[in-house]
Amino acid sequence: MASWKMGFASFQKQTMSFEVSCNRKRDRDRERGSILPYKVVEITPPPKSLGVRCLPPNLQCGENVTIEGQAYTISAVTHRYQLRKGKYEPSEKRLDVLSTGRYLVNLYLENLLEQS
Template identity: 55%
Template structure:
């Protein structure tokens, strides 16, 4: 189910690209951990990436920068996508909420531009 654990990202404002980072998966708990390559680089986190255009498609689990947010461009499986939502899920364990999953909802760049155009037409009328 793990499609790939490499990730690239570039921000619309900064257009900065990140190096490929690797992930490791433990055998017992199926938890994916992203490791940073060198001291001083940004931390990376594993995200469940979902393409939200109907019908929704699961694009797999990818390592992306920890501060990925709405409006950024991420490259998954060689194609650029725009992040439209970030969801953090927590699970109650022993009386404390612990993070269990981080999900990115993405749109293809073409679909994102069409949505912007249609929204501007709606606001004009």
């Protein structure tokens, strides 16, 4: 929304904000806090944010995820909680991912280290 004044320009422009929400199974998921979307970060140096995504609430390390046509493997799943009014409430979900090729190379190199 914009408002204009006569004379030399003075106008206000309302900024738009976007909210990502996951709407499936709201009642049951609200209790478990899984309606929060995941913040996805590719952890290959330098770390790169892949945005905020609505993904299934039961993701685990080692699973494959496709984001914007690119295949990634989940390296870590982090759930953060905040204390509010004497209760811990979910505040953030984060996925650390690696490209699938990089993940396999890391596994291979770790096995080589263990063998030597």
